[in-house]
Amino acid sequence: MKLSPVRYAAPTSVEEAVALLATCDAKIISGGQSLMPIMAFRLASPELLVDLKKIKGLGDIVLDSEGLHLGAKVKWIEIETDVRLKTAHPLLTKAIEHVAHYQIRNRGTVGGSLAHADPASEMPAIAACCDAVISVVGSGGLRKINAADFFVGALQTRLEPDEIIVKILLPPWPATRRWGFQEFSRRRGDFALAGIAAYFDVEPDGRATNAHIAVFGASDYQRRLTGAEAELNGKKPTADTFAAAARAAAAEVDPPSDIHAPADYRRALVETLTGRALADANR
């Protein structure tokens, strides 16, 4: 379907964009890969689109002692082709391989995915799994929101109507960290029916510690599964430990039923995918 009539502005600074957001029912557009379909279905009909195209400095990928900073306008293709990230954050690069299709990856952005907060999307899963910090700018200035607080429901975040995501920080990634990423969809590039992002570290005595297991697709929003993590922390990373963690993961999700899959099926997927992600981490 065709979009509803809408006005368009392309400001050159974040401050100018924030001011425009406060003037009416306005939405940020950048890649537009989620917003445009929603507008085409007329599920959203904002009065004004504020394009970030001309704002400089939101598209940087920076690695420093704080971790990995991804600007809001960083595109999936840029994560895919940045050779540093394959070692600096292998969990992220593996997850991004699963994002949609070639043409979408050439245009979709990190900030757009976080703001849209589709329950099945990968970037929010990595944010939740890795305790990321999301920087947003609004009329009240800059604030930093922990990923654990940012996502609150399907397509719902703590972002205020006049706020713009400017970047996300993923904490430093030790080279020895064990990690796994598993996603299931019926066809390549489709929305995930369920997915798991997981990592843990290993103590000198061989026990797992610092377990982080996050679910997507089978939950209203991307979040860590603390029960499953508790089954892993302090234990030897064996097949039995992983099986217990996988059972705990399935027990603590309350997936939705829809035309794509019933809740029971998604819960079974969570158990299977958690087991596989942890087995991958142990390789």
Next chain:
Amino acid sequence: MKIELDVNGKHMSAEVEERTTLADCLRYEFGLTGTHLGCEHGVCGACTVIVNGAAVRSCLILAVQADGDSVTTVEGLSNDDALTPLQASFRKHHALQCGFCTPGMVTTAHALLTHEPNADEDRVRDVLSGNICRCTGYISIVEAVLDARSAYGRDGQ
């Protein structure tokens, strides 16, 4: 709103409504009806064009967002007289039936092989997964794209 862009090497301008997608601008303002609109919400890939070197879905970009950009449509990938190597390969392998998805397949394949002339079958299939063909010609389309690699400078060819 007035926009100016480079389309297939020609400077073009149009006065468009802000809500106009790049796909509709190409078809209705510029008469470039080679770009097909299947689903109009970013699922089918038929409307794929190349913007600043990258294959993108023209139904998911506003024309005003493309102001100042360089756009290549399927018309820009053809010769006046003879078939290009990619087109000839599609013909040779019977890689089309009704032809509706073909412009999107050709633009996507052209962008892929321009950036990755050594793409293997897995990569070609991965990339073309974003383009739906309802005549189910995928096997021949993949073969056509693989066979066209030599024209894009594949190693050792």
